[in-house]
Amino acid sequence: MAGVKSRLTQDEVKQLQHLLGSRQFSLLYKASVHGYNASIFHAKRDAQGPTVAVAYNGSGYIFGGFTCQSYVSSGGYINDEKAFLFRLKGKEGVLTLQLLNQNAAAAAASSNNNYTYSVAGLLGNDLGLIECEVYRVEGKLISKEKMERGKIMEEIRSYKPYLNSVPQIRILVLGPIGAGKSSFFNSVNSVFRGYVTSQAIAGSDNTSVTTQYRTYPVKDGRDGKPLPIIFCDTMGIEEKSGTGLEIDEVSNIIKGHVPDRYQVGFLQFYAVRLISFNTPSLKDQIHCVAFVIDGCKIEILPEKLEEKLKQLRRKVNQFGIPQLVLLTKVDEICPTIEEDVQIIHFVPFLQMRITAEKLGIPLAQIVPVKNYCSELDLSCDVDILLLSAVRQLIRLAESYLDNFPFEKAKKEP
Numbered sequence: 001m002a003g004v005k006s007r008l009t010q011d012e013v014k015q016l017q018h019l020l021g022s023r024q025f026s027l028l029y030k031a032s033v034h035g036y037n038a039s040i041f042h043a044k045r046d047a048q049g050p051t052v053a054v055a056y057n058g059s060g061y062i063f064g065g066f067t068c069q070s071y072v073s074s075g076g077y078i079n080d081e082k083a084f085l086f087r088l089k090g091k092e093g094v095l096t097l098q099l100l101n102q103n104a105a106a107a108a109a110s111s112n113n114n115y116t117y118s119v120a121g122l123l124g125n126d127l128g129l130i131e132c133e134v135y136r137v138e139g140k141l142i143s144k145e146k147m148e149r150g151k152i153m154e155e156i157r158s159y160k161p162y163l164n165s166v167p168q169i170r171i172l173v174l175g176p177i178g179a180g181k182s183s184f185f186n187s188v189n190s191v192f193r194g195y196v197t198s199q200a201i202a203g204s205d206n207t208s209v210t211t212q213y214r215t216y217p218v219k220d221g222r223d224g225k226p227l228p229i230i231f232c233d234t235m236g237i238e239e240k241s242g243t244g245l246e247i248d249e250v251s252n253i254i255k256g257h258v259p260d261r262y263q264v265g266f267l268q269f270y271a272v273r274l275i276s277f278n279t280p281s282l283k284d285q286i287h288c289v290a291f292v293i294d295g296c297k298i299e300i301l302p303e304k305l306e307e308k309l310k311q312l313r314r315k316v317n318q319f320g321i322p323q324l325v326l327l328t329k330v331d332e333i334c335p336t337i338e339e340d341v342q343i344i345h346f347v348p349f350l351q352m353r354i355t356a357e358k359l360g361i362p363l364a365q366i367v368p369v370k371n372y373c374s375e376l377d378l379s380c381d382v383d384i385l386l387l388s389a390v391r392q393l394i395r396l397a398e399s400y401l402d403n404f405p406f407e408k409a410k411k412e413p
Contacts, residue, residue: 031132050137062089169397175292177236180328183371256280288397295330322396
C-alpha cells in the first residue's frame with residue numbers, strides 16, 4: 001500500500017516474520033489512515049488469503065492474531081487450526097480477540113470452552129487502541145521446525161575454522177559395532193543432499209561391517225561445495241581383545257598417520273612405519289571425537305566393552321581432544337518417540353544418565369539422535385536432531401583449535 005507506512009519497528013518485523021514463517025507481508029489496512037470502522041476493515045481484509053492483524057494500545061503492548069483463512073463478512077466463525085494469537089511487546093514477567101470493537105478504537109477479549117488465556121498477559125488489561133494494522137502474508141508459510149532446520153544448516157554452511165591452516169574440521173566417529181557410526185554419517189549426508197542416501201557401508205553383523213578407515217567430506221547438495229566438516233569412520237569396537245578397533249590404532253588415527261581407505265587391522269604396523277617419514281599437519285589430525293552409543297543397550301553394556309570404551313576415552317583425553325556422545329536408537333526405547341520425535345529430548349534421560357555414569361562423561365556432552373535406518377523420506381524433526389549434534393561437534397572442535405596460536409591471514413601479492 002504505497003504511501004502508508006507500517007508502525008512496526010525493524011526488530012518487531014523480524015519477530016513477526018519468525019512467528020509467521022514467511023519472508024514477507026504487505027500492509028492492507030491501517031486504522032489511523034482508513035478509519036476505525038469494521039466495514040472498512042473488512043473491505044480491506046476480506047478475501048485476501050492468510051492475514052495477520054496487529055494492534056497497539058496505550059500501555060505499550062503490541063498484540064494480534066494470524067489466520068490462514070480469508071476473512072468474510074458473514075458474522076459467523078470459521079475453523080482454522082493454524083490460527084494463533086501473539087504478543088510482540090508488553091510488560092515482562094488461544095483466545096478469541098475482536099479488534100475495532102463497536103466500530104471504535106478498542107479491542108474486546110472473550111473466552112469459550114476451547115481456550116484458556118490471560119487477558120492481562122496478552123494486552124495488559126488495556127482495551128483501548130492507538131493503532132490497528134492488517135497485513136497480507138505473502139509467500140509459502142514455513143513451519144517453525146523448518147525454520148529451525150534451515151537456521152542450523154546455514155550455521156553449519158557458514159562455519160569457518162579460525163585457523164587458516166585448517167580448512168575443515170575432522171570428526172572421528174567411534175563406537176561399538178551396530179551402534180550406528182556409519183549410519184550417523186549417512187544420515188547427516190542425507191540432510192544436506194535433500195534425500196535419504198547411504199554412501200558409507202552400514203548394517204549389522206557379528207563383526208564390524210566397516211573394515212576400512214574412511215574419511216567422508218559432506219557436500220552441500222549433490223553438486224554443492226564441501227562443507228567445513230569431514231567425518232572419519234573406522235572399524236567398530238568389539239568386546240573381545242584382538243578383535244575390532246584397538247586402542248593403539250586410535251592414537252595413530254588421531255595423529256593423522258592413517259590414510260583414507262586403509263584396511264583396518266594393519267594400522268599399527270603401517271603407522272609405525274609412517275611415523276619415521278610422515279609428520280601430519282594439524283589439518284590432517286582429529287579435532288573432535290564422537291562416541292556413538294546404542295541407547296537401547298547402554299543398560300546391558302558388557303563389562304569388557306564398557307572398560308574398552310573407558311580406555312578409549314582416557315586415550316582421547318591424553319590428546320586433549322573434546323568428545324561428544326551420540327545416543328542412538330532412543331526412538332526404539334519408547335513407542336511414543338516413534339510417533340513424535342520432538343519429545344526425544346525428554347524421554348531418554350535415564351539412558352543419558354547411565355551413559356554418563358558408565359563412561360565418566362558429563363551429561364552436557366551427551367545428545368540423543370535418530371539415524372535414518374528404515375525411512376525413505378527425510379523428516380524435519382529427525383533432521384534437527386542430527387544437525388544439532390553436528391553443530392555441537394563443530395563447537396567442540398572449535399574449542400580444541402583455540403589451543404593453537406592464531407594465524408593471521410596472508411596478504412595477497
